[in-house]
Every structure is written in structure tokens, then in C-alpha cells.
Amino acid sequence: MIKFMTGFSGLDLPHVIMILIGLGFIYLGVVKKWEPYELLPIGCGMVLANLPLTGIITQPAPGLGPGQAGVLGIILKYGLYQWTILPQFIFFCIGAMTDFSPLIANPRSFILGAAAQLGIYFAMLGAVLLGFTIPEACSIGIIGGADGPTTLYTTGILAPQIMGITATAAYSYMAMVAIIQPPIIKALTTPEERKIYMKPMLRPVSRTERLLFPIITMLLVILIMPKSAPLIGMMMVGNLFRESGVVPRLSETAQNSLMNIVTIFLMLGIGASMPADAVLHTKTILVLVLGLVAFGIGTAGGVLMGKIYCKLSKEPFNPMIGAAGVSAVPMSARIVQHMGQKENKQNFLLMHAMGPNVAGVIGSAIAGGYFLSLFMK
Amino acid sequence: MSGNFKEALEIFGIGFGLVIFIMVALAYIMETVGKIVNKFESKKKAEVKK
Numbered sequence: 191m192i193k194f195m196t197g198f199s200g201l202d203l204p205h206v207i208m209i210l211i212g213l214g215f216i217y218l219g220v221v222k223k224w225e226p227y228e229l230l231p232i233g234c235g236m237v238l239a240n241l242p243l244t245g246i247i248t249q250p251a252p253g254l255g256p257g258q259a260g261v262l263g264i265i266l267k268y269g270l271y272q273w274t275i276l277p278q279f280i281f282f283c284i285g286a287m288t289d290f291s292p293l294i295a296n297p298r299s300f301i302l303g304a305a306a307q308l309g310i311y312f313a314m315l316g317a318v319l320l321g322f323t324i325p326e327a328c329s330i331g332i333i334g335g336a337d338g339p340t341t342l343y344t345t346g347i348l349a350p351q352i353m354g355i356t357a358t359a360a361y362s363y364m365a366m367v368a369i370i371q372p373p374i375i376k377a378l379t380t381p382e383e384r385k386i387y388m389k390p391m392l393r394p395v396s397r398t399e400r401l402l403f404p405i406i407t408m409l410l411v412i413l414i415m416p417k418s419a420p421l422i423g424m425m426m427v428g429n430l431f432r433e434s435g436v437v438p439r440l441s442e443t444a445q446n447s448l449m450n451i452v453t454i455f456l457m458l459g460i461g462a463s464m465p466a467d468a469v470l471h472t473k474t475i476l477v478l479v480l481g482l483v484a485f486g487i488g489t490a491g492g493v494l495m496g497k498i499y500c501k502l503s504k505e506p507f508n509p510m511i512g513a514a515g516v517s518a519v520p521m522s523a524r525i526v527q528h529m530g531q532k533e534n535k536q537n538f539l540l541m542h543a544m545g546p547n548v549a550g551v552i553g554s555a556i557a558g559g560y561f562l563s564l565f566m567k
Numbered sequence: 568m569s570g571n572f573k574e575a576l577e578i579f580g581i582g583f584g585l586v587i588f589i590m591v592a593l594a595y596i597m598e599t600v601g602k603i604v605n606k607f608e609s610k611k612k613a614e615v616k617k
Contacts, residue, residue: 293597294597294601295601297593297594297595297597297598297601298594298598299594300590300591300593300594300597301587301590301591301594303590304586304587304589304590304591305587307583307586308583310582311578311579311582311583312579314575314578314579315572315575315576315579318571318572318575319572323571324571324574324575324578327575328578395601396604396605396608398604398608399597399600399601399604402600402604403597406593406596406597406600407593410589410592410593410596411589411593414585414588414589415585415589549590552590552593553586553590556585556586556589556590557582557586560581560582560585560586561578561582564578
């Protein structure tokens with residue numbers, strides 16, 4: 191007798207809720223045009239992952255017959271959970287896309303980028319207090335770096351069971367920088383400090399410096415923190431491709447085609463990592479709140495370091511720039527520029543803020559590398 | 568204080584300390600590299616002018 195089951199027989203309330211959330215993401219991406227490159231594929235992945243009896247998120251495993259592993263399951267296993275190659279490729283592409291000149295011209299931006307990682311560690315402590323295991327707490331803390339690929343890479347290895355939530359939190363908070371950061375910046379600075387004028391231009395950076403930067407960063411960071419190699423190493427290789435000028439086709443591919451291809455797999459994978467049973471529990475709300483706290487404390491850490499600079503520096507220094515130390519590139523730098531212009535029309539802080547902004551990417555990758563070195567052999 | 572929290576505090580201290588240390592080292596090295604490269608390049612430019 192022929193046995194046939196429709197999907198309706200497996201449909202239950204949690205799956206319906208997740209499908210509706212997925213459709214909501216698609217609506218926001220398509221109709222409201224909010225971060226469509228992220229929300230549309232994440233929403234699609236979420237809907238597909240929650241349709242019953244499809245097997246589309248079944249991961250390859252010994253004993254499975256031909257065709258039994260689903261396409262999203264294959265992306266999850268090799269891209270995000272076990273081999274975690276997608277975040278590493280994203281880092282390669284980011285390296286090829288990033289101009290580190292503002293950081294090279296003003297190396298003290300490194301310290302602002304470091305201070306803004308404070309949120310990662312505070313949120314990690316908070317997560318432990320709330321009963322999460324230490325690997326889970328590290329994965330939640332890393333959301334505070336506002337660095338999607340680092341969050342994915344760290345969580346994929348340390349706590350894949352909360353991957354969907356940490357990834358969504360990281361990307362959502364990155365998209366909500368304009369809402370989260372300004373109140374924190376305003377609360378920690380006086381109107382006089384926000385008005386501080388800085389010369390708009392930084393010193394020119396030579397090609398030699400731009401070539402030496404990825405090599406020095408790669409060697410120093412990886413020698414101190416070997417487990418950060420998959421992130422820092424890939425990013426600096428991508429940047430060296432860009433700055434060398436001798437492989438324009440490779441650099442161009444990394445910046446465009448490869449970035450787009452990896453983004454498709456990555457975002458579909460994030461959506462697919464959210465089947466109802468992995469998301470609909472109280473832990474999810476805690477992760478979202480802790481991620482927000484991490485992001486807020488990271489911003490505060492950067493601004494407070496900016497205030498210290500403001501007091502110590504011989505040149506005028508606008509402390510708002512510190513807020514760009516979280517690695518939401520370039521959104522955080524744009525927020526600082528926007529707020530600076532609002533307070534003082536003569537002020538162009540964008541290039542000053544880009545330094546800590548790209549330093550933040552390096553800082554969060556180092557933090558991620560440290561967490562991994564605690565648990566990986 | 569639970570054992571987990573003590574361990575987390577240690578991770579906080581060492582981890583954040585390492586981030587600061589590496590970033591300060593990078594800042595110092597890149598500052599020095601910038602000075603050396605600029606000195607070398609301006610010397611080169613002056614020689615070409617001569």
C-alpha cells in the first residue's frame with residue numbers, strides 16, 4: 191500500500207510561530223527594505239527549516255542514504271556548525287573590502303577598539319550568573335563585539351545549539367546601531383564634549399604602510415593567539431590581496447562575487463539554524479537581553495576610553511569617537527559622524543571614527559580567538 | 568561564589584587584558600613603522616629632487 195503524508199500532519203503551533211516569524215523577516219526585508227540582504231535569506235531559511243517532514247535541515251551523518259541529508263543541513267554542518275568555513279570566508283572578503291588607512295594613520299584607534307570589547311566580557315559574566323555554561327556564555331558575550339562572523343564562528347564551535355539566536359541577535363543589533371548607540375553616547379558625554387572639533391583629514395598613508403599592516407597584524411596576533419588565525423589570518427590575507435595591487439581579479443572577486451555567494455549560504459544557514467525546538471524557550475529571551483547589554487556596555491567602554499583620550503590628548507579629541515570601537519562597520523562610524531554634525535556643523539568625524547571601527551573588528555576576533563583557545567585543543 | 572563564576576572572572580581578566588595588550592602592541596608597532604617608513608620615504612623623495 192502506498193504511504194503518503196502531507197506536511198499538514200506534522201504541523202504544530204511552535205512550527206507555525208516560527209514560520210510566521212520567518213514570513214515577518216521576509217516582509218521586513220522585501221516591503222520595508224530593512225537589511226534585505228540579511229533578512230530575506232534568513233527569513234527564507236527559517237520558513238524552510240520549520241516546514242514539517244521536509245528533511246531539508248537533516249545534516250549529513252554516517253548511515254544516511256543518498257539524498258537523505260538536506261541542502262540546508264549540508265550548509266549548516268559544513269558551513270556553520272562543524273567546519274565553520276563560512277564565517278572564515280566572510281572574514282577573507284571583509285579583509286579584501288576594508289581600507290585600514292584610518293587606523294594606520296592614527297594607531298591609537300587600536301586602543302579605542304580594544305576598550306569597546308568590554309561588553310563581550312561583561313555579558314559573558316552575566317550569562318554565567320544566569321546559569322549558562324561557560325562555552326555558551328562566551329558565545330553570548332561575543333555578540334557585544336557587534337561582529338556577525340566572529341559570533342557565528344565562536345558559537346559554531348562552542349555552542350552550536352544557540353547558533354540561530356546569537357547570530358540573529360548579532361546581526362539585528364548591528365542593524366539597530368542607530369537606535370542603540372546614540373542614547374548611550376549622549377548619557378556618557380556632555381554637550382561640550384560632543385561639540386569638540388577635530389580636523390577632518392588624517393595624514394596620508396603610504397603604500398608601504400598599507401602593505402606592512404596586514405603582515406604585521408597577522409604575525410603578531412596569531413603568534414600570541416593562535417586560535418584567532420582562522421579569522422585574523424583570513425582577514426589579513428584578504429587585505430593583503432587588496433593592498434598588494436598585483437592580484438586585482440582576486441581582490442575584486444573577494445569583494446563582490448565571493449562575498450555575495452558566501453552571504454547567500456551564510457544567511458540561509460542562519461535561518462535554517464532556527465527550527466522551533468531550538469528557539470522557542472526562555473533561554474532565547476535571556477540571550478537577546480544579554481546580547482543587547484553586551485552591545486551597550488561595549489559602546490560605553492569605547493566612549494569612556496574616548497573621554498580618557500579627551501582629557502589626556504594634546505590635540506582636541508571628541509570622545510564620541512570611542513563608540514565606533516564596536517565593530518559594526520561602518521554603521522557605528524556613521525552614527526558618530528551624524529551625531530558630531532548635529533552638535534557642530536563644522537565637524538567631520540567620519541574618518542576619525544573609521545579607525546576604531548575597523549580596530550573593533552580585530553579586537554572582537556582576538557576576543558573570539560581567546561574564547562576558542564580555552565576550549566579547543 | 569560558584570566555581571563557574573570564579574572561572575568566568577578569570578576568563579574576563581585574562582581575556583580582556585590580552586585584547587588590550589595585543590591592541591596596544593599593534594598601536595605601538597604601527598606608530599613606529601609609520602615613523603620609519605615616512606622618514607625613509609621622505610629621504611628618498613629628497614634624493615630624487617637632488
